[in-house]
Amino acid sequence: MKKATKKTVNEAADWAGANSALYELGGLVIVHDASGCNSTYATHDEPRWDQIPSLMFISALTEYDAILGNDQKLIDQVVEAAEELEPRFIALYGSPIATVMGTDFIGIAREIETITGIPAFGLKTSGMNSYIHGASQAYQMLVKRFVKPSDHHTGINLLGVTPLDHYGSAVHLRRFGAAHGMVSCWSMGCIWQEITDAGQAAVNVVVSADGLAAAEEMEERFGIPYCVGVPIGTAGSKAMSELIEHKKGFLHSRKPGHRIVLIGEPVQMHTLAWVLEQRGWDSFRVVSASEQHVGNMVQTEFEEEIAKAAADAEIVIADPLLRPICPPQARFIALPRVAYSGRMYLNEIPDLVEEAGDAWLEANQL
Amino acid sequence: MTEPVLPIGRVTSDAPFESSLEFTPQTRGTWTIAHTPMLVPGLLEIFVCPEGCLRGVVLSAAEDRLLDRFAMVTVKEEDAVDGDMEKLFYEGVCDILDAMETLPPCVMVFTSCVHHFTAIDLPYVMTHLRKRYPQVDWIENYMNCTMRQSKLHYEEVTARQWYAPLGNVEKDPDQVDIIGNYFALDPDSEIYSLLSDQKIYDLPLCETYAEYKEMAHAKYLIYNMPVAKEAARDLQARNGQIPIYIPYTWSMKEIEADLDRLADTLGIQRKDFSRQKELAEKALRKTARLLHGRAVQIDYSATPRPLELACLLLEHGMNVTTVYSDAVLPGEQDALQRLRVLAPEMELRAAVHYRCRLWHDLDPDCLAIGQKATYYSGTRHFVNMVANDGLYGYTGIRKLCEQMQDALFYEKDPAMIEIKAKGCFG
Numbered sequence: 001m002k003k004a005t006k007k008t009v010n011e012a013a014d015w016a017g018a019n020s021a022l023y024e025l026g027g028l029v030i031v032h033d034a035s036g037c038n039s040t041y042a043t044h045d046e047p048r049w050d051q052i053p054s055l056m057f058i059s060a061l062t063e064y065d066a067i068l069g070n071d072q073k074l075i076d077q078v079v080e081a082a083e084e085l086e087p088r089f090i091a092l093y094g095s096p097i098a099t100v101m102g103t104d105f106i107g108i109a110r111e112i113e114t115i116t117g118i119p120a121f122g123l124k125t126s127g128m129n130s131y132i133h134g135a136s137q138a139y140q141m142l143v144k145r146f147v148k149p150s151d152h153h154t155g156i157n158l159l160g161v162t163p164l165d166h167y168g169s170a171v172h173l174r175r176f177g178a179a180h181g182m183v184s185c186w187s188m189g190c191i192w193q194e195i196t197d198a199g200q201a202a203v204n205v206v207v208s209a210d211g212l213a214a215a216e217e218m219e220e221r222f223g224i225p226y227c228v229g230v231p232i233g234t235a236g237s238k239a240m241s242e243l244i245e246h247k248k249g250f251l252h253s254r255k256p257g258h259r260i261v262l263i264g265e266p267v268q269m270h271t272l273a274w275v276l277e278q279r280g281w282d283s284f285r286v287v288s289a290s291e292q293h294v295g296n297m298v299q300t301e302f303e304e305e306i307a308k309a310a311a312d313a314e315i316v317i318a319d320p321l322l323r324p325i326c327p328p329q330a331r332f333i334a335l336p337r338v339a340y341s342g343r344m345y346l347n348e349i350p351d352l353v354e355e356a357g358d359a360w361l362e363a364n365q366l
Numbered sequence: 367m368t369e370p371v372l373p374i375g376r377v378t379s380d381a382p383f384e385s386s387l388e389f390t391p392q393t394r395g396t397w398t399i400a401h402t403p404m405l406v407p408g409l410l411e412i413f414v415c416p417e418g419c420l421r422g423v424v425l426s427a428a429e430d431r432l433l434d435r436f437a438m439v440t441v442k443e444e445d446a447v448d449g450d451m452e453k454l455f456y457e458g459v460c461d462i463l464d465a466m467e468t469l470p471p472c473v474m475v476f477t478s479c480v481h482h483f484t485a486i487d488l489p490y491v492m493t494h495l496r497k498r499y500p501q502v503d504w505i506e507n508y509m510n511c512t513m514r515q516s517k518l519h520y521e522e523v524t525a526r527q528w529y530a531p532l533g534n535v536e537k538d539p540d541q542v543d544i545i546g547n548y549f550a551l552d553p554d555s556e557i558y559s560l561l562s563d564q565k566i567y568d569l570p571l572c573e574t575y576a577e578y579k580e581m582a583h584a585k586y587l588i589y590n591m592p593v594a595k596e597a598a599r600d601l602q603a604r605n606g607q608i609p610i611y612i613p614y615t616w617s618m619k620e621i622e623a624d625l626d627r628l629a630d631t632l633g634i635q636r637k638d639f640s641r642q643k644e645l646a647e648k649a650l651r652k653t654a655r656l657l658h659g660r661a662v663q664i665d666y667s668a669t670p671r672p673l674e675l676a677c678l679l680l681e682h683g684m685n686v687t688t689v690y691s692d693a694v695l696p697g698e699q700d701a702l703q704r705l706r707v708l709a710p711e712m713e714l715r716a717a718v719h720y721r722c723r724l725w726h727d728l729d730p731d732c733l734a735i736g737q738k739a740t741y742y743s744g745t746r747h748f749v750n751m752v753a754n755d756g757l758y759g760y761t762g763i764r765k766l767c768e769q770m771q772d773a774l775f776y777e778k779d780p781a782m783i784e785i786k787a788k789g790c791f792g
Contacts, residue, residue, distance in 0.1 A: 001461035003440045003454065009428055010440065013418030030387060034479065034511035038390040040422030043786065050392050057387035057720050062514045066483060077387050081720050096416040097479045097512050100446060127418025128443045301417070302440070321428060342425045 002302040007324040011289050011301060012164055012339045015093055016045045017131030017210060018123055019056055020162040021138035023048060026192055028087035028118075029056045030078055032103060033095035037127070044342030045131075047163050055087055066101050071108055075115075082116045088192055089145070090120035091138070099126035119145055130301060131164055131339055132265075132290045135210035139186055143217040146196050153202040153224065155181030156244055159211025161188045164339035165265045166207065167346065169230075172353035173207065176231045180244055186211060203227060203247045205240065208267045209292040227251075228294070230271040233357035235278045252295045257283025261310040261330075263318035264337055266294035268352075272317065275357070276366060285309060320345055333364045370719035374673075375710025377702060380694040387720040393737035395752040395788035396667050397548045399509050399524055400426040403474050404435060404790065405548060406528060408575040410470040412462055414439040414455050415478035415509065416446075423476075423509070430790050435470075437462045441480060451486045456494055463499060471575040472503040472531055479512040503531040522596040528569065529597055532582035534605040542632070543584040544568040545601070546594020549756035549789065556625055556639050556759040557588065557612060563634070586632060590614045590758065591670055592696045613697055614670055614754040614762075616678040618643060621759050642760035647682075649767035654683040656771055661732040663743050665690035665717060668736030668751040673701035675735070678763070680709050687729070688713045690738045715742070733773055735766075737783040746777040752788045 012020075015031050019041050022029050031037045038058040042049045059074050074092075082090055090112055092105045105122025113120035123137045139159065158177045161170055170188040177185055183201040184194030204215040204226035215226035227244060229251030231237035236251065243249035252270035255277055262269035266288040273284040287309045288294070289301035298309045307325040310316050316326045317333045319340040326332055336345035350360045370383050400423035403409055413423055413436075420438050427436035439458030445451055455475075463469060475495075477488060488506060496504050507527045513520050525546050542564045544551045550570040551557060558566065572578040587609045589598050598609030610631050612624050622639070629636040662684050664672045673694070676686045691714060694702055705712060716722060717738045727744030734740040734748040749769045751757075757765055 001439075001457050003442070004458045004461040005424075005438045005440065006462055006465055007433065009424040009433075010417045010420050010438070013416070013421055015418060016421070034514060035388070036422055036509075036511050037418060038388070040418075040425075042390045042392060043394055043784075044421065044425045053723070055723065057389055057723070060385060060388045060514070060718075061512055063512050064515055066479075066512055077385075081387050084721075095418060096441075096446070097483060099443070100480055100483045126416070126443055128416045128441065128446070130417075341428070344425070344429060 002304045005303045008303050009321050009340065012045045012131040013127045014125040014129040014131060014134030015095065015127060016041045017133065017135030017162070017164065018091070018093055018125055018138040020046065020131065020164050021135040021187055021210065022091055023054050023056070024052055024187055024190055025195065026088040027055065027091055028078070028082055028085055028089070029054070029091045030059055031056075031093060031095060032059045032061055032074060032098040032105070034058075034061045034097070037095050045164065045338060047167060047338065047343060047346060055085055057081070061097065066097055069101065071103065075108060075111055078112055079115050082112070082118055087118060090116070090118055091123065092120070093123040093125040093134070096127040099128070121145060130289045130291060132210045132292055135160070135162060135164070136213040136292060139211060139214035140217050142186075142195055143198075143214050143221065147199045147218065147222075148196050149222050150200040153200060155183045155201050157183055157198045157201040157204045158185040159204050159206050159214050160208030160267070161185050162208070162210065163188065165268060165337060167338050168349035168351045169353045172351050172356060173231070176237065176353055177205075180241070186214065199224070203244055205229075205244060206267060208265050209290045209294050212292055212294070228267055229274075230268050230352070231354060232268070232271050232352045233275050233361055234355060236271055236275045236357065237354045239274070250295065253277045253284045255282040255284060256296055258285045258312045259283035260315045260317070261285045261287060261313040263287040263306060263310070263316065263322055264335065265339065266290050266297050270295050270297075275361070279361070279366065281366070285313075333366070370716035370721050372714050373710055374689075374702070374705045374712045374714050377694065377706070377714055382694070382714065383692060383716045383719060388718045389720050389723040391717065391722065391738055391741045393667065393741050393783050394786040395737050395750065395783055397753075397787045397790060398426055399423065399476070399507070400436075401430070401787040401790045402524060402548055403507070403528060404432055405569050406472060406575070406578055407572055408470055409472045409474055410435055410437065411474050411476065412437045412439065412459055413476040413478075413509065414441060414458060414481070415476065416441045416480060419478045419509065426786055429786055441478070446480055446484055451481065451484060452491050455486065455491045459495060460498065469499065469502055472505065474505040474507050474527070476507045476509045479510045482508070482510050482513070505530045518596055519593070521593050525594050526597040526600045529581070529601055532579065532601065532605060535582045537585040537606070538565065538583045539585045541565040541567065541584040542586045542588060543581045543607070544588050544590070546589040546591045546597055547756060548753060551590065552756045552758055552762060552765070554761050555757070556621070556642060556761060557628065559639075560625060560629055560634070560637055561632075564632070586610055588612050588628070591753065612758075614758060616669070616671055616674040616763065618646070618760070625759070639760060642764075646760040646763040649764040650678070650682040653767040653770050656774055657684055657733065659685050660774070661685050661687040661729055663688040663690070663729065663732050663734045663739040665736035665738035666692075666695060667738055667753070668749070669754050670695055671698055671701065672736070673698045673705055676712065677701050677704050677708065680705075680712075686712060687732070688715055688739070690715045690717045690736070690742065692716050692718055733770060735770070740780060740783055746780060747773045748778060749773050750778065750782060750788065
């Protein structure tokens with residue numbers, strides 16, 4: 001039965017993705033939940049929790065609030081905190097119980113904004129979708145509410161840089177970005193002005209699926225084109241530079257198959273497949289839980305289906321916690337991700353960008 | 367809005383802080399709903415929940431190398447609205463068990479808040495699971511953190527459910543169970559000394575499922591944590607076992623009275639513990655001398671009676687400046703009244719109020735007892751105590767003093783308070 005999981009874990013949920021996207025941006029972020037969501041996120045999904053301060057809280061929802069639909073309590077508490085903490089913006093979204101309650105986060109946010117004068121928005125998270133779903137909404141909302149149009153365009157924005165997918169590569173990604181006249185990096189190491197100035201970029205570079213919706217929004221609003229891929233290894237970096245110059249393109253392999261199965265965030269996995277193809281490998285299959293389809297991929301979050309997709313693989317590249325369901329005859333290459341194994345292998349998450357990626361590939365005989 | 371910090375002299379109610387948005391400090395040593403059932407040897411946990419809820423419990427199991435005793439069924443949005451939750455639950459659990467080479471002796475299934483609010487017919491599901499797998503002991507449990515104001519807190523329910531498979535069997539008058547703790551009661555404690563002729567069963571010490579089931583034979587149950595009250599009540603109602611509440615108290619007077627009460631209830635001879643009491647007093651005096659006025663901070667995750675501990679230390683000349691607790695806990699009212707006279711300026715600070723987010727390095731030179739006190743003070747001199755660590759009585763006081771002395775001289779890495787469920791390993 002596909003929804004039963006016996007040996008592995010599951011990915012971070014949508015509200016964790018939204019949290020991760022908004023973490024460093026100075027907003028007041030409230031997850032409407034009893035208690036567990038924030039604890040889970042702070043422990044497993046947010047390596048920055050103790051290093052960088054944030055204003056992320058839980059609403060401490062009780063059964064009476066749920067049964068009686070006590071939105072006023074939430075509004076009052078948020079208004080009080082906002083008036084004291086003076087955040088740049090306020091974001092509200094929820095957990096499964098808020099979904100069952102039918103909480104109108106958009107309406108509640110509108111009311112809070114009217115009272116406080118602080119920009120506020122609601123997102124549709126339910127705790128029943130992947131982190132990409134949540135982060136994607138958060139980034140898209142930032143475009144809609146805060147990015148200013150510009151008459152001149154130069155440089156790039158990096159979209160989709162969160163620790164969930166790029167913990168090991170974030171610093172190097174920013175360096176790559178800087179070498180291409182980076183206007184903003186969404187959103188690790190990002191200052192607020194980068195976000196509002198993002199409309200000045202000439203091209204968006206989508207480095208993970210959660211940046212796609214923001215890229216499409218900026219294309220529609222400001223005419224900024226985008227390309228998709230990660231500068232993995234020297235080859236990937238050179239290829240991405242060309243995509244940036246041409247202001248379009250999607251770095252992915254054109255040799256589908258099943259001999260090499262890559263399981264993880266789809267943009268990164270597609271790029272890795274392309275890089276491996278340049279190094280003489282072929283027959284790739286990308287498997288991802290992302291609801292946002294990226295290229296040709298097997299979309300699933302369920303253990304049984306992941307195992308089936310990898311059943312004939314000769315090489316599997318995936319988070320170490322997926323090893324138990326991969327075929328024993330396949331060579332397993334560990335590529336940990338915070339979005340999957342949380343903090344368990346934090347120190348082993350590699351930097352894959354430019355020459356660091358080459359070193360990783362060499363070390364893994366790829 | 368009330369500030370989340372008050373001088374204890376101004377605390378007049380059990381809930382001194384208004385409800386607010388809540389912050390999560392990075393202190394993870396307390397055991398969660400994913401960890402505590404693992405105390406039952408051989409038990410398999412199956413969580414049937416949305417993925418956001420599953421994330422915390424499954425990674426808890428993974429970090430503690432317990433994934434072989436953990437499985438889950440993912441609830442998606444369509445499951446919450448299409449009215450087929452019972453089918454998902456039943457088929458998912460069956461799928462998990464049917465894939466196992468050997469069935470576990472016991473399975474604990476967990477629902478989440480969503481099930482409660484969509485009114486799943488759990489008894490129907492459990493009836494069919496019991497019918498299909500009669501050789502398994504089935505336990506229902508509920509990860510419904512939303513139930514924060516109900517008559518029974520969900521943690522009390524969980525503690526009760528640890529003992530659900532224990533049936534009504536013949537009682538052994540010489541057997542006593544210790545229930546409700548996730549750490550074994552200290553075998554050096556006066557309780558063990560008093561019960562030297564009794565057979566004692568303590569869940570954390572059970573190594574096999576058969577040994578765990580032997581707990582049903584105890585005539586008497588001792589519980590130390592207030593959260594175990596419901597478990598005690600249930601075992602009394604179902605099995606006729608007689609509960610005796612011997613709280614984790616720091617009051618010398620109460621320790622003496624409780625030990626006498628325990629002896630009298632069991633019909634055994636009282637013992638003289640004046641030597642242990644003297645050693646405790648000596649340890650307290652020595653600790654006070656070594657501290658030399660250094661501030662001490664305590665929190666509620668270290669002990670269910672943080673105010674009482676504060677009283678004990680203050681009465682022995684130590685400078686307790688702060689207690690972190692979001693409420694005045696059960697059994698602490700006397701301690702509160704004493705503190706209002708003894709140290710009216712001592713601070714009572716909330717631990718999860720949103721303003722706590724702004725508290726950093728409140729007193730890095732202090733000695734902290736408990737993880738939240740450690741976190742907020744910023745100290746590297748701390749006693750990493752969780753849920754009393756099984757310490758009881760005069761011996762418990764002496765041992766705590768020894769840990770305080772050790773903490774005074776030796777720094778610790780605060781990263782240890784981020785390890786989930788102190789002491790729980792697969």
